[in-house]
Amino acid sequence: MFRFLARLVGLWFVAMALVALVIDGTKTIAASAWVATPLGQYWYDFAPASLNTAQAAVQRHVAPFLWDPVIQTLLTAPVWASFAPLGFILLWMGERRWFRRRRASPI
Template identity: 45%
Template sequence: MRFVLRIISLLFLVVAVIAGVVDAIQSVAAGGPEFTLLGAAWFQFSPDTLNLAQATVQRHLHPFVWDPVIQWVLLQPTFAVFLALSLLFHLLGYRRSRPAGRFSA
C-alpha cells in the first residue's frame, strides 16, 4: 500500500513540475507572474469531467462542499494544488526508519 501511495505522490509531483514549468514560461513571455488556475486548466483539458464532478459532488454530497470548498481549490494555482497533493500522499506513504538501525533485532 505504501508503494502505491508513493507512486501516486510521484505522479502528482511530476504534474506539479510540468505545471510550474508552463507557468514559468508564460510568466517570462508576459513579463510578470502568470499562474494557471486549476479550474481553468481542468476546463481546458476536459470540460465534461469538470461538469460531471460538479454534478456528482452536489448530488451525492452536500452542495456546501462544492461552493466554498472545491471552488476555492479550483481558484488556486495548478502547481500548488498538485504539489500539496504530492506532499500529502508522500506523508501517507512514509515509513519511519528504525531508531536502532537496519540490522538490529
Template identity: 50%
Template sequence: MFGFLFRTIGLVLLVASFVALIADGVRSVAAERLVLTPLGATWYALDPSSLGLAQAVVQRYVAAFVWDPVIQTVLLWPTFAVGGVFALLLMALGRRRRPRRVEA
C-alpha cells in the same frame, strides 16, 4: 502494497506539479508578469466534461455547499500548488515506517 501505490501516485503528481510550475514560469517570462494557471482552468483544458460531472456529483450526492465555497475556492488556486500539496500528502501517507526499537 498501498504504501507503494500512494508513493508512486504522489511522485507522479509531484512531477506533474513541477511541469505546471515550469509552464507557469515560461508563461510569466513571456508575458513579463506573473501568470499562475488556476487548477480549474487546467482541469477544464484537460477534460471539460469531467469537471461538469464532478460538480453535478458533488452537488447532488454530497452537498451543494461543499462545491460552491470549498471546491470552487480550491479550483481558483494555482495548479502547481494544489498538486504539490496533494503529492506530498500522498507521499507522506505512503512512507515506510521505521521499525521501533525496544530498549530494555
C-alpha cells in the same frame, strides 16, 4: 503495497506540479507579468463535460454547500499549489519508517 502506491501517486503529483510550475514560469517570463493557470482551467481544457458532471454530482448527491466554498477554492488555485502539497503528503505517508512497528521495551 500501500507504501508503493502512495509513493507512486505522490511522485506523479509532484512531477505534475513541477511541470505546471515550469509552464507557468515560462508564461510569466514571456508576459513579463505573474501568470498562474488555475486547476479548473486545466480541467476544463481537457474534459469540460466531466467538470460539469462533477459539479452536478457533488451538488446533488454529496452536499450543495461543498461545491461553492471548498471545491471552487481548490479549482481557482494554481495547479502546482494544489498538487505539490498532496504529492508530498503521499510521499511522506509512503516512507518506510511511517509503517515500522516499534518493539516493546523490556521494562
